[in-house]
Amino acid sequence: MSELDNSIQVEKLVRNFKNLRAVDGIDLHVDPGEIYGFLGPNGAGKSTTVLMLTTLLPPTSGMARVAGHDVVRDGPKVRAAIGAALQEAALDPLLTGRDHLRLQATLQGIPRHERRSRCDELLERVGLADAADRKVRGYSGGMKRRLDLALALVHRPRIVFLDEPTTGLDIQSRTALWQEVARLARDEGVTVFLTTQYLEEADVLADRVGIIDHGRIVAEGTPAALKAEIGRPSIHARPVTDADGDRIVGVLERFGEPVAGGTRDIAVRLRDGTAGLAEVVRALDAESLAVVDLELRQPTLDDVFLAKTGRSLEGASDEEESATDTVARR
Amino acid sequence: MSTTLTSQVGAVARRSVTRTLRQPASAIPPLVFPVALLAVNAGGLKASTQLPGFPTDSFLAFALAVPFIQGALFSTMNAGTDLARDIQTGFLNRLSLTSIRGSALLAGQLAGIVALGLFQAMFYIAVGLIIGVDFQSGVGGILVLLVFAAGVSLGFGALGCFMALRTGSGEAIQGLFPLLFVFLFISSMNTPRDLIGVDWFRYAATANPVSYLIECVRSLIISGWDGEALALGFGVAAAIVLVSVPLSAWALRRRLAR
Numbered sequence A: 001m002s003e004l005d006n007s008i009q010v011e012k013l014v015r016n017f018k019n020l021r022a023v024d025g026i027d028l029h030v031d032p033g034e035i036y037g038f039l040g041p042n043g044a045g046k047s048t049t050v051l052m053l054t055t056l057l058p059p060t061s062g063m064a065r066v067a068g069h070d071v072v073r074d075g076p077k078v079r080a081a082i083g084a085a086l087q088e089a090a091l092d093p094l095l096t097g098r099d100h101l102r103l104q105a106t107l108q109g110i111p112r113h114e115r116r117s118r119c120d121e122l123l124e125r126v127g128l129a130d131a132a133d134r135k136v137r138g139y140s141g142g143m144k145r146r147l148d149l150a151l152a153l154v155h156r157p158r159i160v161f162l163d164e165p166t167t168g169l170d171i172q173s174r175t176a177l178w179q180e181v182a183r184l185a186r187d188e189g190v191t192v193f194l195t196t197q198y199l200e201e202a203d204v205l206a207d208r209v210g211i212i213d214h215g216r217i218v219a220e221g222t223p224a225a226l227k228a229e230i231g232r233p234s235i236h237a238r239p240v241t242d243a244d245g246d247r248i249v250g251v252l253e254r255f256g257e258p259v260a261g262g263t264r265d266i267a268v269r270l271r272d273g274t275a276g277l278a279e280v281v282r283a284l285d286a287e288s289l290a291v292v293d294l295e296l297r298q299p300t301l302d303d304v305f306l307a308k309t310g311r312s313l314e315g316a317s318d319e320e321e322s323a324t325d326t327v328a329r330r
Numbered sequence B: 001m002s003t004t005l006t007s008q009v010g011a012v013a014r015r016s017v018t019r020t021l022r023q024p025a026s027a028i029p030p031l032v033f034p035v036a037l038l039a040v041n042a043g044g045l046k047a048s049t050q051l052p053g054f055p056t057d058s059f060l061a062f063a064l065a066v067p068f069i070q071g072a073l074f075s076t077m078n079a080g081t082d083l084a085r086d087i088q089t090g091f092l093n094r095l096s097l098t099s100i101r102g103s104a105l106l107a108g109q110l111a112g113i114v115a116l117g118l119f120q121a122m123f124y125i126a127v128g129l130i131i132g133v134d135f136q137s138g139v140g141g142i143l144v145l146l147v148f149a150a151g152v153s154l155g156f157g158a159l160g161c162f163m164a165l166r167t168g169s170g171e172a173i174q175g176l177f178p179l180l181f182v183f184l185f186i187s188s189m190n191t192p193r194d195l196i197g198v199d200w201f202r203y204a205a206t207a208n209p210v211s212y213l214i215e216c217v218r219s220l221i222i223s224g225w226d227g228e229a230l231a232l233g234f235g236v237a238a239a240i241v242l243v244s245v246p247l248s249a250w251a252l253r254r255r256l257a258r
Helices: A046-053 A075-081 A097-107 A112-125 A141-153 A171-188 A199-205 A223-230 A242-252 A273-286 A301-309 A313-319 A323-329 B003-021 B029-044 B046-050 B059-063 B065-089 B091-096 B102-130 B138-167 B170-175 B177-185 B199-207 B209-223 B227-256
Strands: A008-017 A020-030 A035-039 A061-066 A082-085 A159-163 A191-196 A208-213 A216-221 A234-239 A256-259 A266-270 A291-297
Touching: A008 A046, A020 A046, A020 A208, A020 A216, A035 A046, A035 A171, A035 A199, A046 A061, A046 A159, A046 A191, A075 A082, A082 A141, A097 A112, A097 A141, A097 B003, A112 A141, A141 A159, A141 A171, A159 A171, A171 A191, A171 A199, A191 A199, A199 A301, A208 A223, A208 A301, A216 A223, A216 A301, A223 A301, A234 A242, A234 A256, A234 A273, A242 A256, A242 A266, A242 A273, A266 A273, A273 A291, B003 B065, B003 B102, B029 B046, B029 B059, B029 B065, B029 B102, B046 B059, B059 B065, B059 B209, B065 B091, B065 B102, B065 B138, B065 B170, B065 B177, B065 B209, B091 B102, B091 B227, B102 B138, B102 B227, B138 B170, B138 B209, B138 B227, B170 B177, B177 B209, B209 B227
Parallel strands: A035 A191, A035 A208, A082 A159, A159 A191
Antiparallel strands: A008 A020, A008 A061, A208 A216, A234 A266, A234 A291, A256 A266
16 A cells, blocks of 8 residues: 555444444545545444544454554554544643644654744644634634644644534634635645534535444435435425414425425425426415415435435434443543 | 654653643642641641650651652642543543654653652752751752652652543542542651551551651651661652553553554
8 A cells, every 4th residue: 555545445344332333334435635524413423433543442343544554553654644633622721822733743753943833834824823822721612623623734644534623613713614624635635534413514525425324324425416316306385374284284295205394394305306396386375375484495415314314414413412422532 | 762752752741841830729739738737747746856766856857758748649639630631631632643652651741740749849848948957968868859759759640640541530530639648647747657656557657658758758858868768768669660650551551542
C-alpha cells in the first residue's frame, strides 16, 4: 500500500459492548480526497466507528485500513496520518488557544522552528488569531469547535475525522466550519470522514453519504443518487382543523402512499410525481377541504432514511439515546 | 532520549504545571494547609519537647517534616483529579491521538507532578528558614531533602495517576482523600515512635510506611546525617516508586488500549 494512500477501507467491522453490538459488520470505502458523510441518529454507531478508525477503540472483529495502515497492527502509522476532532471538543479550559496548538504541535513532532508559524497560520485560518491568548473557558461553542479543527490539522494530516463537528453550533458558525472543511478537501486533497446527524450537513458537504442505523449501513451513495432512488416527491398538507384530518388522508391517499409528515402534516409520496400536484389541489377543493399549508417536497436524505429504516432520521435522533457512544467514551 | 521525546515529555509537564498555576484553588492548598497545620501543632504540642528522650527542643523543627509529606499527599490528589478530568473530558484521547508514546505521556504527567513537588518542598524549606529552623544537615542536607521530595512526589503522583486511570473519576480520587490522611495521622508525625505510649498506635505507626518518610525528612532537619533514617526513608520512597510507576504505566496501557 502506498505511503500516500489517503483512503479508508473497512470490511465487516464489528464492535461489541457486553451485550450490545454497536457496530454490526459494516463495509465501506472512502476514496482519497473525498468528503464522506456518515449519517445516522444518536446511538447508530457513528462515533464508535470513528473511535475504531482513529485507533482509540479496538474492533471486536473485522478489518479497517486507514491511510493504507491496519488500525489494529499499525496504530502509530495511522495516528501519524490522521487528524481528528471528536464529538466533544476536548479542550483544557485553563489553557489558551495558542497553548493548545503549541502543545499539539510539539506532541505531533513539528520541528521547534516551525511551531510558532504553524500555530499562527492555523489560528488565522480558523479566525481565532484575536482570541489566541485567551483561556479556552471563555470561548463560545463555535470558537471551541474551530480550535478543535485547527488542532486536528496541526501536522497536516492526509485524512481528517470530524465527529459531529457542528452539533450545537449556530448557523453562522456551522457555515464557517463547512467552508473550511470543503476547502480542506478541495484545495489540499485531504480525505474527510464526517459524522453528522444533520441532513443538510451531509447534503451540502459530502461527496458520498453512508447512512447507518443500529450499527449497520443501510444506504450508501452520492446524496443525489440516494435521493434519486426514492425518486418521487411528496406532498405535505396541514389541515385547518384536526377534524378534517381523516378526510384529507382519504383524499391524498388516492394519489400515493402515505409517508411520515411530522406531527401536524399529512403526507403522501406522489405516484405520478409533480404531475399529480394539480390533481391533488382539485380533489381537495372538490371535497371543500381547506388546508393551512400545502407543500411539494423533493426527496431528502431523511426520505432515504425513512425508506430504508421505516423511521424519520430527525425523529430517531430524539428517540435513541447514545448508549453506545457513552460506552465507547468510557 | 531523543530530542522529540524530550520535547514531548517537557510539553506535557509544562501543561501540567501551567494548569496548576492557573487555578489557585488547586495550587495554594498544598502550600498553605500543611503550614497552617504545622503552626497549629507547634502551638499545641510544644510541651512534647519536655518529654524525656524527645530528640529536639524545637517542636517547629520536629514537625517541619510533616508538610513535606502532607504536601506530597495533596499532590497525589491533584494529579489524580486532573488526570481523571482529562479522561472524562476526552483530553487524554486528544493526547493519545498524537504521535506521543504512552511512556512519554506518563513521564510528562509525572514530570509535572515532580516539578510541583519540588516547588512545594522549596516553599517549606523557605518557611522553615524564615521561622528560624536550623537544618542540622546543612546545605547538603537541603539538597538531599529536595531529591527525597522529588522521589516522594513521583511515587505518590504515580499512585494518583494509577487511581485516575483505573477509575476515570475525579470523585473517586477525592473519596480516597480521608484514607490518605489516616496514613498521615497514624504515623510518627507528632511524636517519635519510641515515645508513643499507646501500644496499638505505636505498632500502627511502626507498620505505617509514611512514618519512615517523615522520619527521613526529620532526620535531615534535626539530627544531621542519620544513615538508618535515610536508608529507611529512601527505601520506602523507592518501593512506592517501584510499585506505583509500573502500575500507572500498566493502567495507561489498559486505558488507551490503542
